Amino acid sequence: MFKALVLNQQDNNTVVSIEQLDESTLPAGDVIVAVDYSSLNYKDGLAITGKGKIIRDFPMVPGIDYAGQVISSSDDRYQPGDSVILTGWGVGENHWGGMAEKASVPANYLVSMPAGLDSRKAMIIGTAGLTAMLCVMALQDAGITPEKGEILVTGASGGVGSVAITLLDQLGYQVVAASGRPENSDWLKAIGADRVIDRAELLEPARPLEKQLWAGAIDSVGSKVLAKLLAQVDYQGAVAACGLAGGFDLPTTVMPFILRSVKLLGVDSVMCPIEKRTQAWNRIVELLPESFYSDAAKEVSLDAVPELAEAITNGQVTGRTLIKL
The missing domain is CATH 3.90.180.10 (Medium-chain alcohol dehydrogenases, catalytic domain)
Known part of the structure; x- marks a missing residue:
């Protein structure tokens, strides 16, 4: 039993x-x-x-x-x-x-x-951490290096967001956390965020193009937040999108893609091939303090x-x- x-x-x-x-x-x-x-x-x-x-x-x-x-x-x-x-x-x-x-x-x-992990540590990482690592790898593959500028992480207080912040920080990126819970600001900075912004800043409807603010972003929210990010990402920047906590719609235009060469990178961990999965787990072990x-x-x-x-x-x-x- x-x-x-x-x-x-x-x-x-x-x-x-x-x-x-x-x-x-x-x-x-x-x-x-x-x-x-x-x-x-x-x-x-x-x-x-x-x-x-x-x-x-x-x-x-x-x-x-x-x-x-x-x-x-x-x-x-x-x-x-x-x-x-x-x-x-x-x-x-x-x-x-x-x-x-x-x-x-x-x-x-x-x-x-992987060597260096046990069951407890593996599940502290879990699906959320694996997804976060795949997002970081997607940004790296798109040529988004630490020298390019700040990386915004939405859903920062959640599982994907919190692991992504730590991974990016360990790789030398400047990380900005977007959170709707100001009481978590000190904790977000402790795990690697350089600064924290209010999620409300991302909820206003996006114009087709806005001021360029981010070299890249990791988004687990979707909907209006993802549309806002796409309008704010730098020329030849990239957004790794892995979630829909805010909705599965995407009220955007083609403008960021055709005028700024912005890349929207879809990230899935459910059907991810074993080879890439294993690579991601090994990198997580190397990076997480x-x-x-x-x-x-x-x-x-x-x-x-x-x-x-x-x-x-x-x-x-x-x-x-x-x-x-």
């Missing part, structure tokens, strides 16, 4: 329960993992609260990422006792996820634990998740939330 957070649907409403399940109920997979830690992401919050159409088949165990030890494996790449990480691939959406003491997945979904793991996360039990899921969808969660299984 193992403990799991289970989502069901009743009268078109999502119902959350914490249950003891038999191992025979696990979905088919090559590898069974004893989950040490999962984490709470914005997408998990949408799934658990039912605010987003994340899950279509019930019952479902949410949790889009986890880390733990292999219990059994029918794939030669993994042996009992191996430490592994799972992020993406639709896990926690259409395949049972990490908010359970055990999980079963195809071997191709897993990444071996040891202090990050104590400064940027709080640890909770599975019982606390339903309440926190509501909070994260309302923008009330700071940094990373670690779930100890």
